[in-house]
Amino acid sequence: MTDHGLFDIHCHLIPGVDDGAQDLEETRKLLRMEYEQGVRNIIATPHYRDQMFDTPIRTVRSQFALVEKCVQEFNQELAKEDRMRIYLGCEFHANMQMSRMLDEGRVSTMADSGYVLVEFSGNAEYSYIEDRLRSLIIVGYRPIIAHVERCDNLWGDLELIRDLAQMGAYIRVNADSILGKSGFYTKRFCRKLMKGDLLHFVGSDCHDSRYRICRTGEAYRKVASKMGQEYADKIFIENPSAIVKNGENRRKFVKYT
Structure with missing residues (x-):
């Protein structure tokens, strides 16, 4: 592991805004758990989904x-x-107004960057997934598909996923999926993504300190043992570092131009 520590780019530890941590005490437990897993850099990603998780951005920021x-x-x-x-980031459930909502600042990008963590319903059609991702890419955003292993119409089809990656989308899976906590076949699918060089990011997707917990460090060690430390560093540290760097550059651009 490099000196900068691991990243967790997908977690729900902001209290009282979605189905994650419900109070600051739970938040503190999750922070401690992240630290013990070797995580030193966190992008908190509360849900945004119309009529389900639609906490106003002002409240989220507060x-x-x-x-x-x-x-x-x-x-x-x-x-x-x-x-x-x-x-601060967001797990943004795909809809037809995504670009406008991002442009208006109603939903956060990842760490003020051009990256957007996009969630799809498990039964979303491939054509819809492609269309929503393309709509972000053509206006300059960099979409990351959240837990691609949950997308039924992408399941096991590496060529479809490769097409999305070549279009400009990024692929992310949950740490638990790599570890086999979501079943053998999901674990095998994640391994195929890695062998096909189609996995860009991993996140814990932790929601609480008892059931949906952070296992980022465990997943990092598993990937390092199977794919080598250089590869593990790429998807757990180097690629996430690029998100933060992009956000820093965007803030400088907004400030001085």
């Missing part, structure tokens, strides 16, 4: 500020070089 304070308090206990960093 709750995220509380999480930032928790991280600051947690970091006071740690050595300076081993501190955690946290950024």
Whole structure:
């Protein structure tokens, strides 16, 4: 592992905004769990889905500020070089107004970057998936498909997934899926994605400290043992680092131009 620590780019630890952490005490437990798994960089991704998880962005940002304070308090206990960093993102359920909502700032990108974590219903048709991703790409966003292993119409079809990647989409799976917590066939599918060089990111998708927990470090070690540490570093550290770097560059552009 590099000195920068692992990234978790998909988790639900902002309290009271979706079906993840419900209070700050649970948030603190999740932060501690992330740290113990070797995670030092977190992109918190609360759900946004019309009429289900549609917490206003102002409320999300206000709750995220509380999480930032928790991280600051947690970091006071740690050595300076081993501190955690946290950024705001969103797990954005696909709809027909995605680009407009992002442009208007009603939904967050990943760490202020051009990357967008996009969730699809399990039964979404391939044509719809392709259309929604293309609609983001043509206006400059970089969509990441959240837990592709849950998309029934992409399941096992590496050529369709390759087509989406060549179009400009990125592929992400859950740590639990790599570890076999979601079943043998899902684990095997993730392995095929890795062997086909079609996996770009991994996230915990943790929601709580008891059932849907963070296993990012365990997944990292599993990938390193099967695919080599260089590959594991790429999808757990280097690729996520590019998201944060892109966000930093975008903030500089907005500030000075």
